[in-house]
Amino acid sequence: MSNVKLTIDNKTIEVPQGTTIFKAAKQLNIEIPSLCYMNLEALSIEHKPAGCRICVVEVEGRRNLAPSCSTEVAEGMVVRTHNMRVLNARKTVMELILSDHPKECLSCAKSGNCDLQMLAQKLGIREIPDQDTVAMSTYRKDFSPSIIREMDKCIMCRRCETMCNDFQTVGALSAVNRGFDAVVAPAFEMDLQDSPCTYCGQCVAVCPTGALTETDHTNRLIADLSNPEKTVIVQTAPAVRAALGEEFGMEPGTSVTGEMATALRQLGFDYVFDTDFAADLTIMEEGSELLDRLTRHLSGDTSVKLPMLTSCCPGWVNFFEHQFPDMLDIPSTARSPQQMFGAIAKTYFADKIKVKREDMIVVSIMPCLAKKYECQRDEFKVDGNPDVDYSISTRELASLIKRANMDLSNMPKSDFDNPLGESTGAAVIFGVTGGVIEAAVRTAYEVQTGKTLERVEFEQLRGLEGIRQATIDFNGLPINIGIAHGLGNARKLLEDIRAGKSQFHAIEIMACPGGCIGGGGQPLHHGNAEILKKRTKAIFTEDEGKTLRKSHENPHIIKLYEEFLGKPLSHLAHSLLHTHYTTKSKKTIIIK
Amino acid sequence: MSTIKIELRPDQIDKIKEICLSFNNNPGELINVLHAIQGTFGYLPAEVQEVVAQSLNISSAKVYGVVTFYSFFTMTPKGKHPISICTGTACYVRGAEKILDEFKKELNLKVGETTPDGKFSISCLRCVGACGLAPVVMVGNKTYGRVSPDMVKGIIEEYNKPCCEEA
Numbered sequence: 001m002s003n004v005k006l007t008i009d010n011k012t013i014e015v016p017q018g019t020t021i022f023k024a025a026k027q028l029n030i031e032i033p034s035l036c037y038m039n040l041e042a043l044s045i046e047h048k049p050a051g052c053r054i055c056v057v058e059v060e061g062r063r064n065l066a067p068s069c070s071t072e073v074a075e076g077m078v079v080r081t082h083n084m085r086v087l088n089a090r091k092t093v094m095e096l097i098l099s100d101h102p103k104e105c106l107s108c109a110k111s112g113n114c115d116l117q118m119l120a121q122k123l124g125i126r127e128i129p130d131q132d133t134v135a136m137s138t139y140r141k142d143f144s145p146s147i148i149r150e151m152d153k154c155i156m157c158r159r160c161e162t163m164c165n166d167f168q169t170v171g172a173l174s175a176v177n178r179g180f181d182a183v184v185a186p187a188f189e190m191d192l193q194d195s196p197c198t199y200c201g202q203c204v205a206v207c208p209t210g211a212l213t214e215t216d217h218t219n220r221l222i223a224d225l226s227n228p229e230k231t232v233i234v235q236t237a238p239a240v241r242a243a244l245g246e247e248f249g250m251e252p253g254t255s256v257t258g259e260m261a262t263a264l265r266q267l268g269f270d271y272v273f274d275t276d277f278a279a280d281l282t283i284m285e286e287g288s289e290l291l292d293r294l295t296r297h298l299s300g301d302t303s304v305k306l307p308m309l310t311s312c313c314p315g316w317v318n319f320f321e322h323q324f325p326d327m328l329d330i331p332s333t334a335r336s337p338q339q340m341f342g343a344i345a346k347t348y349f350a351d352k353i354k355v356k357r358e359d360m361i362v363v364s365i366m367p368c369l370a371k372k373y374e375c376q377r378d379e380f381k382v383d384g385n386p387d388v389d390y391s392i393s394t395r396e397l398a399s400l401i402k403r404a405n406m407d408l409s410n411m412p413k414s415d416f417d418n419p420l421g422e423s424t425g426a427a428v429i430f431g432v433t434g435g436v437i438e439a440a441v442r443t444a445y446e447v448q449t450g451k452t453l454e455r456v457e458f459e460q461l462r463g464l465e466g467i468r469q470a471t472i473d474f475n476g477l478p479i480n481i482g483i484a485h486g487l488g489n490a491r492k493l494l495e496d497i498r499a500g501k502s503q504f505h506a507i508e509i510m511a512c513p514g515g516c517i518g519g520g521g522q523p524l525h526h527g528n529a530e531i532l533k534k535r536t537k538a539i540f541t542e543d544e545g546k547t548l549r550k551s552h553e554n555p556h557i558i559k560l561y562e563e564f565l566g567k568p569l570s571h572l573a574h575s576l577l578h579t580h581y582t583t584k585s586k587k588t589i590i591i592k
Numbered sequence: 593m594s595t596i597k598i599e600l601r602p603d604q605i606d607k608i609k610e611i612c613l614s615f616n617n618n619p620g621e622l623i624n625v626l627h628a629i630q631g632t633f634g635y636l637p638a639e640v641q642e643v644v645a646q647s648l649n650i651s652s653a654k655v656y657g658v659v660t661f662y663s664f665f666t667m668t669p670k671g672k673h674p675i676s677i678c679t680g681t682a683c684y685v686r687g688a689e690k691i692l693d694e695f696k697k698e699l700n701l702k703v704g705e706t707t708p709d710g711k712f713s714i715s716c717l718r719c720v721g722a723c724g725l726a727p728v729v730m731v732g733n734k735t736y737g738r739v740s741p742d743m744v745k746g747i748i749e750e751y752n753k754p755c756c757e758e759a
């Protein structure tokens with residue numbers, strides 16, 4: 001492809017033909033303001049609907065200003081990105097966008113972290129003309145267990161649609177209606193909870209306004225923490241520690257495990273535990289299930305289903321319940337670490353500390369919005385009392401720590417409490433794509449072969465590619481492993497299985513880009529997907545720093561089986577740590 | 593939003609699938625598919641859109657998005673005699689709004705509604721390509737040109753005659 005020479009703000013640059021003005025300017029370190037445009041390079045997602053017109057620039061010889069995100073460069077082009085005509089146009093465009101936008105910034109969940117708000121400031125908007133006379137958008141609020149939709153705040157950038165349809169292939173959202181009534185909504189404008197939404201939260205992660213936010217439980221948590229009758233227990237997911245620091249101005253990729261444990265203790269939790277403990281437990285159960293299925297398969301049992309799919313990710317569980325109801329017997333029956341933790345906390349641990357189930361509150365801190373829905377599922381309740389009472393996101397925890405006037409960067413480090421706070425390196429890597437299956441391999445290999453692994457790192461399972469595959473030699477027995485992150489990639493593997501073309505023995509699936517570190521509840525990346533790589537690195541560094549790196553070596557897990565569960569897949573383990581799946585779709589709704 | 597819930601008969605589902613198949617179940621043909629189905633069913637209720645989505649292997653949200661974008665598509669059944677008033681520029685400047693008001697008053701309907709007996713419905717459209725006849729009204733496939741408000745009663749009467757009752 002030939003190169004094109006052009007001038008942007010009096011600077012000359014040569015770029016390949018087909019480059020957009022926006023990208024060419026970026027190479028010159030000229031930042032053109034944008035709003036609907038989104039480029040997640042690490043995930044190969046470029047969203048440029050040219051809908052908002054904020055990124056317009058002047059191109060000499062053209063009558064109208066051009067949207068730089070979608071206008072390709074041409075030989076000899078002369079572009080001005082910030083002259084007075086452009087500034088004036090941008091201001092008018094912003095005024096029009098704001099004209100029917102609710103003026104709720106004081107109480108909006110997104111305030112302070114809102115692309116629209118920041119841009120309005122940057123463009124110097126000080127008043128919005130004709131506010132007394134213009135009609136306002138009045139779309140109803142839609143509440144679901146995980147996500148709140150306030151479509152009166154929607155600016156129709158349609159980033160959420162791209163994530164939901166192109167990346168996740170969930171198809172819950174589409175632009176509907178036209179003109180003033182245009183919004184992004186589920187089919188027939190039904191509530192989100194009646195749609196095929198998986199609550200992965202990727203729409204929330206990219207929404208530039210307060211139109212899509214998480215269902216917030218921080219005030220409920222404050223009420224519980226100030227209630228002396230309640231024993232309040234917290235568990236934190238592996239991916240939280242690799243991202244929480246970003247909310248306090250730390251470099252992406254800074255691990256804040258010890259600081260977070262101290263902060264949680266200072267917030268008033270009675271016990272500060274770790275979901276990682278339950279991740280080790282998950283490996284014991286899921287790994288045993290995999291070996292059981294493999295052994296039966298190898299001995300000629302045709303009733304056994306392979307490949308076995310992981311079941312830790314609640315967005316993924318929702319996805320297959322909605323879209324692959326004919327394959328509910330393929331995923332592992334093992335509950336997710338969040339739910340295993342809750343079940344053990346409210347039985348084994350509650351007995352130990354002699355607290356009644358109803359006086360115990362189990363809260364989880366998750367990088368995830370689907371976890372909020374998961375802990376409400378009826379399968380995870382005993383007489384109406386949930387194993388995990390509710391889940392808050394990494395963002396909500398950050399907001400709570402700030403509310404309590406604590407500075408995470410100056411917090412002393414401390415350890416988790418025991419027994420449910422002890423974990424191995426295998427558990428930490430649950431937070432990244434490929435991590436669950438790597439953890440499972442570390443244990444399954446040693447259990448199956450009776451040998452000790454010389455090297456616990458399986459580089460061939462790591463990476464950011466959407467679909468990966470590797471064969472691991474189990475002492476002469478080749479085990480084929482597939483990995484997908486992003487539900488669109490998962491769909492491809494699932495369709496192969498449905499068509500009988502899959503050669504895998506085990507497949508790990510995570511709904512979010514990069515795994516849980518890119519979850520819908522994490523600090524917003526504001527379009528910079530490079531952050532995901534840094535969080536991934538933080539997770540692997542944390543793993544390397546652990547003395548124990550294989551789940552079956554966790555002394556408190558060994559003790560839990562000795563004292564309480566017996567052995568993996570025992571009757572008690574089955575009733576507390578396993579689950580079943582139900583079909584969610586009356587009709588198959590699939591796209592692409 | 594759809595307020596009417598209907599249950600499709602198996603033969604109706606087959607008909608929808610047949611129409612989709614005649615376009616090779618190609619998602620790129622969505623608009624033409626919907627056009628053809630509305631031609632057969634008269635309107636596009638949610639249940640019909642679900643079948644279309646399934647056949648074309650796209651999400652029902654997408655189908656609903658297209659149905660709500662184009663004013664030609666409707667999710668409520670039109671009357672036996674659908675009345676369309678052109679409010680395109682030429683018709684508008686020659687008094688289309690007064691004609692529309694007169695129809696609304698005579699039939700006691702709003703735009704997009706159907707009379708309780710299912711006989712008449714009112715909709716607006718933009719330009720039928722007969723600007724020389726402005727203002728234009730269509731009832732079913734019949735076109736009325738140079739309509740004035742005092743003609744409205746007569747037009748409605750035409751379709752209340754016994755001969756039309758049977759048709």
